[in-house]
Amino acid sequence: MDKSELHKKFVKLGQEKSHISHQLLALLPEIFEKSVFLDYGCGSIYEYAARFGDGLSAGVVDKVLKLKENLSECPSLFETVATQGVHKVAIIASLANSKTEKELVEVVKNMSKDAVQEYSKVKRGKKVRIMTKIEMDEEMEFLFLKLKKKLKTVSNKETMKRLLQAMDRQLFPEEKVSGDGGVVKKITRYIPKAKKRELYQETLGRCAYDGCNRPIDTLHHTDGYSKTKNHNNVVGLCEIHHQFAHNGIDRPLVKMDLLYRRYRQRALVAG
Numbered sequence: 290m291d292k293s294e295l296h297k298k299f300v301k302l303g304q305e306k307s308h309i310s311h312q313l314l315a316l317l318p319e320i321f322e323k324s325v326f327l328d329y330g331c332g333s334i335y336e337y338a339a340r341f342g343d344g345l346s347a348g349v350v351d352k353v354l355k356l357k358e359n360l361s362e363c364p365s366l367f368e369t370v371a372t373q374g375v376h377k378v379a380i381i382a383s384l385a386n387s388k389t390e391k392e393l394v395e396v397v398k399n400m401s402k403d404a405v406q407e408y409s410k411v412k413r414g415k416k417v418r419i420m421t422k423i424e425m426d427e428e429m430e431f432l433f434l435k436l437k438k439k440l441k442t443v444s445n446k447e448t449m450k451r452l453l454q455a456m457d458r459q460l461f462p463e464e465k466v467s468g469d470g471g472v473v474k475k476i477t478r479y480i481p482k483a484k485k486r487e488l489y490q491e492t493l494g495r496c497a498y499d500g501c502n503r504p505i506d507t508l509h510h511t512d513g514y515s516k517t518k519n520h521n522n523v524v525g526l527c528e529i530h531h532q533f534a535h536n537g538i539d540r541p542l543v544k545m546d547l548l549y550r551r552y553r554q555r556a557l558v559a560g
């Protein structure tokens with residue numbers, strides 16, 4: 290087997306493994322309700338799950354039983370546990386009711402776990418703010434303090450800001466020329482250089498979603514390129530808000546979104 294075959298085989302087995310664990314967990318509530326475990330010499334569902342479910346932990350058994358109870362009015366959302374796993378579905382369980390169920394099924398099926406997490410926060414009215422803390426090792430601390438002294442800055446925060454701004458200019462001067470900020474362009478059609486540069490200068494490479502502070506991962510056509518055949522409606526989005534854009538969050542779904550969903554599924558399978 291060459292390296293790429295070895296990798297593909299590993300990825301495929303990894304996906305099959307998680308697929309099987311999702312299905313295994315989805316069966317537990319029915320086994321519990323029908324007390325199947327008593328017929329097979331187990332005193333509890335936990336003992337049964339550990340013995341016949343390849344060592345399933347009590348924690349995960351609890352999680353799936355509780356989720357089933359919380360989603361008793363939303364059976365089609367619970368069904369997604371068999372394909373998406375208990376942890377991903379549990380993230381949005383508190384938002385579920387007969388009115389939201391249909392949308393939540395689509396969200397869970399078509400968005401990554403990170404995007405589902407952020408969707409849940411937005412829907413619960415929580416402000417999404419990334420707080421980045423960095424722990425420095427001894428060498429980093431020395432370099433930092435040395436630069437702080439040279440810059441004559443008063444606070445650590447101010448020092449860090451000055452350093453990051455200088456690094457951005459010095460390490461990536463080519464962004465000012467190509468103008469796409471090193472954006473991954475795999476799913477966007479060809480966009481003229483001048484347009485990219487304009488967009489990058491306007492946004493400084495920041496995601497266009499209101500209040501988002503992450504850098505742009507992809508350039509997205511808000512109306513779908515196939516419809517307008519121009520690049521006037523291109524926006525830069527981070528990976529999570531790109532998923533928001535293609536899953537009808539804040540606006541209705543268009544044909545382009547269905548193509549994107551298929552693309553995303555294929556990309557996940559291909560690794």
Ligand SMILES: [Zn+2]
Pocket residue numbers: 508509510531534535549
């Ligand atoms: Zn897009």
Ligand SMILES: [Zn+2]
Pocket residue numbers: 496497498501502503526527528529530
């Ligand atoms: Zn964003």
